[in-house]
Amino acid sequence: MILDTNAISALSSQDEGLLRVLERENDLCVTVVNAAEYFYGLQSSKRKNVLARWFSEFLDSVRILDLDRDVFPYYHIIRTELKRAGTPIPTNDLWTASLARLHGMKVVSRDRHFDRVQGMERIRW
Numbered sequence: 001m002i003l004d005t006n007a008i009s010a011l012s013s014q015d016e017g018l019l020r021v022l023e024r025e026n027d028l029c030v031t032v033v034n035a036a037e038y039f040y041g042l043q044s045s046k047r048k049n050v051l052a053r054w055f056s057e058f059l060d061s062v063r064i065l066d067l068d069r070d071v072f073p074y075y076h077i078i079r080t081e082l083k084r085a086g087t088p089i090p091t092n093d094l095w096t097a098s099l100a101r102l103h104g105m106k107v108v109s110r111d112r113h114f115d116r117v118q119g120m121e122r123i124r125w
Helices: 004-014 015-020 032-042 050-063 069-083 090-103 111-116
Strands: 029-031 063-065
Touching: 004 015, 004 032, 004 050, 004 069, 029 090, 032 050, 032 063, 032 090, 069 090, 090 111
Parallel strands: 029 063
Antiparallel strands: none
16 A cells, blocks of 8 residues: 555554554555655654654655656556546646556545546545
8 A cells, every 4th residue: 555645644643544544454655755745744843853753763664666667657647547537636646646556556545636546546544
């Protein structure tokens, strides 16, 4: 499972609903894009020091999916499908969806626009 940025944030605050969803999952991943988004957000947090420490430990415990040339065709296909349907999604989420499709993974997110991506399942909590 790939944790979207809002799932990373919910995990950092020990959201009980999310913890129930994740308790039976062994292979948690984040994309480099979602990790960067979370890192950006925590820089302006009043709890920056605590969250930075938590985030560092969290990153050591999950697999980080990076962008490489293998994802390019998936990005192209998904972006084209969404454009033709007139239902684009934010660019960072397009990268997340592309990596999810490449690796055959589900995305844990509260963002409903992931439901527009064919061939990818969103897990909500």
